[in-house]
Amino acid sequence: MEYKVPQLEPYVGKEELQNLEIVIRNKWLSEGLFAKEFLDRLQEFTKARYALLASNGTLALFLCLLGCGIKKGDEVIVSDFTFNASGSSIAFTGATPVFVDVAKTDLNMDPEKIEEKITKKTKAIMPVHIYGQSCDMDPIMRIAKKHNLLVIEDAAQGFGVFYKGTHTGTIGDVGMISFFADKTITTGEGAVILTNNEIIYERIKLLRNQGRPHSSTFIHPGIGMNFRMTDLQCAVGVAQIKKFGEIEKIKLNNYAMYKNLLKNVKQIKFLGENSYTNIVPFRANILAEKVEELVDYLEKNKIETRRFFYPLHKQPCFSDLKSKNENYHISEMAYTCGLSLPVFCSLAKEQIEYVCRTIIKFYEK
Ligand SMILES: Cc1ncc(COP(=O)(O)O)c(C=O)c1O
Known part of the structure; x- marks a missing residue:
């Protein structure tokens, strides 16, 4: 059907095209200069100590969970009202997602309902910043500290959203922002992982790129996979973040x-x-x-x-x-x-x- 008002249209145009043309002229299509610039700009904008690109938000969540050591037998508490990927990324590690109801005002995780879900198996809480507003992070962080749990923020929809002045995705132990086509800034598919924790960063850095610290080596200290973006996507990302x-x-x-x-x-x-x-x-x-x-x-x-x-x-x-x-x-x-x-x-x-x-x-x- 030809809609008079469609649901979505990404805000892309000549700036994105100009950057894409540069990538084609450079003849370097995998992560290159634009990937570096996009990552630097994301880090500067969010003030995260460490940032890593990933192929999409779902895989970024999966990496965050792996980076936190989540595995079979563990439980992760997650908002019940979210896109399925928040739960499926947990299930993909072998852990069990445990759902928590949300607050009536903003449909974000209700901190008052978290503690009743904690068991001996609980390893982490995954708040999801939904529909462009931040969860109430102070009580969530207090509960996590009290029960010695990690906090993995699903800030897929949270680009530009700050909780008391701190960017979503940088408040817990690790977090991610998606750049899917309907997100605030987009690269079609893509995501960034944010953390202030050096150990989690180093683990995810290896996992995302074949178990090695960078692409130009064939020595692999760990076992990883390929969760990278392309420079074509990052060229679009650079134009988007500027806008x-x-x-x-x-x-x-x-x-x-x-x-x-x-x-x-x-x-x-x-x-x-x-x-x-x-x-x-x-x-x-x-x-x-x-x-x-x-x-x-x-x-x-x-x-x-x-x-x-x-x-x-x-x-x-x-x-x-x-x-x-x-x-x-x-x-x-x-x-x-x-x-x-x-x-x-x-x-x-x-x-x-x-x-x-x-x-x-x-x-x-
Ligand atoms: C809340 C939430 N979590 C996770 C995702 C997954 O992100 P992606 O589509 O980039 O895999 C999305 C996006 O669609 C989302 O809205």
């Missing part, structure tokens, strides 16, 4: 427009905002009455939307875990009522007005 200020401003404006135009629709609620975090809107996320009918109505009017994440405890792939019988009221409510509206940068003012007019018409019917 972040502009991206953030446009997305915030778009989000504010939705909030203003829909403020009198009592069947809709926007997610709450916490003072300890800035917001870089991932989408304009609403909790809405009759969401399934609304989705159909918007679709008929050529507006593409996305439902919220399906709670991990309900995922068919985790059906053998005992947690499926526990209560996850908020993540279930979020899935039942949640709807993501587009906020991408090239969205025209008229398109947002059209989406809002259509929503208003739906509830007036």
Whole structure:
């Protein structure tokens, strides 16, 4: 279908093309000068002591877990309301993901529900910074310290999001940011791993590049795999990170427009905002009455939307875990009522007005 308002369009153009042309002219396509520049800029922006690129966010999480020594028999506590990769990366190490419900305001991990999930097997907590807001990290870090657990931050959606001034992904022991096509800055596929811990950094550095410290040696002190990016992707990344200020401003404006135009629709609620975090809107996320009918109505009017994440405890792939019988009221409510509206940068003012007019018409019917 040709949408009047699609869900997503990456904000890429002539700067990305210019950088890509340089890579082609240089004839060096694997990690090279742009990979170095992208990594340096990411490190400078996030203030992480160490940073490493990875092929995508899912594999970056897997590397973070391996770097923390997570293995079969361990348990890792993870937010129930997230993209499946947060849970599957844990399962891929052989460990068991243990799901925790989220807070009603922002759908981030509820720190008050963590301790009841801790057992003798628990090795780590994985908070997921969802929809462009940070989790409340102070209580999570306190619980981790008290129980001697590692904290692995899934900041896939967290580029540009700071908790009390510290970039998400750099607060716990290790974290990662994704650059998938729908993320705040994108390289199509790609990710960065951030840590302030030298031991974790050194382990992941070997694991990501065939068990060796750098590419130009054939001596492999460890066993690793290939989790690298290409210079083509990093060329796009460099152009994107330079545009972040502009991206953030446009997305915030778009989000504010939705909030203003829909403020009198009592069947809709926007997610709450916490003072300890800035917001870089991932989408304009609403909790809405009759969401399934609304989705159909918007679709008929050529507006593409996305439902919220399906709670991990309900995922068919985790059906053998005992947690499926526990209560996850908020993540279930979020899935039942949640709807993501587009906020991408090239969205025209008229398109947002059209989406809002259509929503208003739906509830007036
Ligand atoms: C919360 C969350 N975690 C992990 C991922 C996985 O990242 P990627 O798509 O780069 O593998 C995503 C992205 O889609 C995500 O939204």
